[in-house]
Amino acid sequence: MIKLLFTASRASHIMQFHQPYIDYYLQHGVQVYTATQGLVEIPNVVHKNIIFEKQNPIKNLKSIFELRKFIKTESIDIVISNATLAGIMTRLAVYSLYKKPKVIHSCHGYLFSKSSSAFKRFVYIFIEKLLSPVTNLVLTMNQEDYAYAQKYKLAKKIINIPGIGYVPKFNKTEKTEQISKQMELCRNFTDIKNVYIIVYAAELSIRKNQTQLVDLLYPLLCKHQNWRLILAGDGFLKDELINKIQLLNIDNKILLPGFISNIYDLLSTADVVVSTSRSEGLPFNIMDAMTLGVPVLASDVKGHSDLITSGKNGFLFNLNEPSDFANKLETLETDKTLRQNFVENAKTTMNKFLIETVLEQVLNAYAESDPRLKFC
Secondary structure (H helix, E strand, O other): OOEEEEEEEEHHHHHHHHHHHHHHHHHOOOEEEEEEEOOOOOOOOEEEEOOOOOOOHHHHHHHHHHHHHHHHHHOOOEEEEEOHHHHHHHHHHHHOOOOOOEEEEEOOOOOOOOOOOHHHHHHHHHHHHHHHHHOOEEEEOOHHHHHHHHHOOOOOEEEEOOOOOEOOOOOOOOOOHHHHHHHHHHHHHOOOOOOEEEEEEOOOOOOOOHHHHHHHHHHHHHHOOOEEEEEEOOOOOHHHHHHHHHHOOOOOOEEEEEOOOOHHHHHOOOOEEEEOOOOOOOOHHHHHHHHHOOOEEEEOOOOHHHHOOEOOOEEEEOOOOHHHHHHHHHHHHHOHHHHHHHHHHHHHHHHHHEHHHHHHHHHHHHHHHOHHHOOO
16 A cells, blocks of 8 residues: 655644545545644544744754654655655654655745845755755746756756646635634625725735735825724734834724634625735636635735736736836726726636646646556
8 A cells, every 4th residue: 555645834724625535535535644734534534743842943854754664664665745844754754764755745835035145046956956865846826936946957857837736615614703803804804895905815924914904004094084904813923013013003904803814704895905925836816816806916926927927917026116016006906997807818728727637737747757646
């Protein structure tokens, strides 16, 4: 029996993105394992809880040894790692094994881009180059990451597929008491005449760049009394953002409700979804908005540019040009025809990223890396 391990930083990542693939392999007699932080609740899957912490190297070192022992003890044949932190730690665990499993790494966006500093690019490319001997296949999700992976030979084989399969799950989340309270808070916050609701749903982090969004929006929130921003998500930047918003005296214009599980309710009230992220793989918050028919204004970075053709199905803006951001956001409020065109074109765009479109491509890529995963 083939033994296949999926790793990711959080259990929610496995449940949200990889369950269709796990179900497929279970149906074909593969013994599937998962190793993440949190609980993976999929029948017939053997789960190992592993701590992946972005800012705790001591815990991460311990986790690498735990993961190494787990792979060795269970005699894992193939590992599919996901995203940056779990991907690095998984491959470090494999690196030190005498009998190494095949490794497929799904890159959800390298933490460097064309706009990154030379030093940052050097560090991350060095790490990926170091791990390339144990990386049999890298799957990238956008053209920029694909080009980097090819240029620096970051794996034995490199394939670009637009995502791992987008699955809209807006109506599948149970409405808990906490979600109901959060949504009531949002409704009360936006309960004004002719309100213009701007939403950014993402982890509160340097990469997602909410601090710059507050700076960009500050003059606009002062100018437009009916504008409101909702920053949904949690993260280590939360206290810093709260302090900044209070210092600017716009805490009556910006709401931080925390992480919202049922993002459908929030997005369905939005007039526009924004993102000031510094880099992306293929962002699901933007895909959610495009699927639901909410116009998008996003920074012109990798991942965003793979989804959005500016002026056709949304707007891209230059992070270094505040006037570009302001003009496009105001246009989205006033130009109803443009908004509708964006909505219609975005829904068409999203068809090529759906799970039913991508599933076979991903499964074929896995099988190309290791024939033991080919079942037809």
